[in-house]
Amino acid sequence: MLALKDLSCERDNRMLFTGLSAEFGAGEVWHIEGPNGVGKTSLLRIITGVSRQHGGGLFWRGQPMAQQRYDFAQSLLYIGHLPAIKKALTAEENLQSLCPGATGGAIGKALAELGLYGFEEVPCYRLSAGQLRRVALARLALSDAAFWVLDEPFTALDVNAVSALEQRLQGHAAKGGCVVLTSHQRLSVPVNTLALGRYAQGGTL
Structure with missing residues (x-):
């Protein structure tokens, strides 16, 4: 689905x-891991197009991202480290x-799945x-997007919510x-791992 070719990032x-080169394919869960400061969030911002300050190329379904931005945006669900929730709203x-197309019933079911029934x-x-x-995270149950990018989604979740999310x-x-x-957090479901620290400070260690 998405290919990264010789990607670099300076900050x-x-x-x-x-x-950094990698391919994220259909039917896969990828865990980007590494110590704080290695560039995990920066990589996600590059992948999602929030940041375009990088070297190398991104390819969506085999085509350069510059030619596929609309199709990619239609296929993307990005939930960053901050929840991006308006606190004045319910x-x-x-x-x-x-999620404009979601019904009240679907929203209630998505919230209940994560332990928020009645909220x-x-x-x-x-x-x-x-x-x-x-x-x-309830958006995951309400979106038709095929490509999910999630920054620290398990933060502040209890055991039951972690299990439901996995x-x-x-x-x-x-x-x-x-x-x-x-x-x-170490995941209990099968994942592919990309150790970002291998590509730090000048190349593969």
């Missing part, structure tokens, strides 16, 4: 990584805004950090989707 006059209102009409300023994260990721891959994520 604050420091090379985060260079010589959980249901946030998801209606983020549909609660203003998000009253929710904990973990609950806000779960509201954001099942959701596995199910998405089983249906032909692709997931690329960062996490400091």
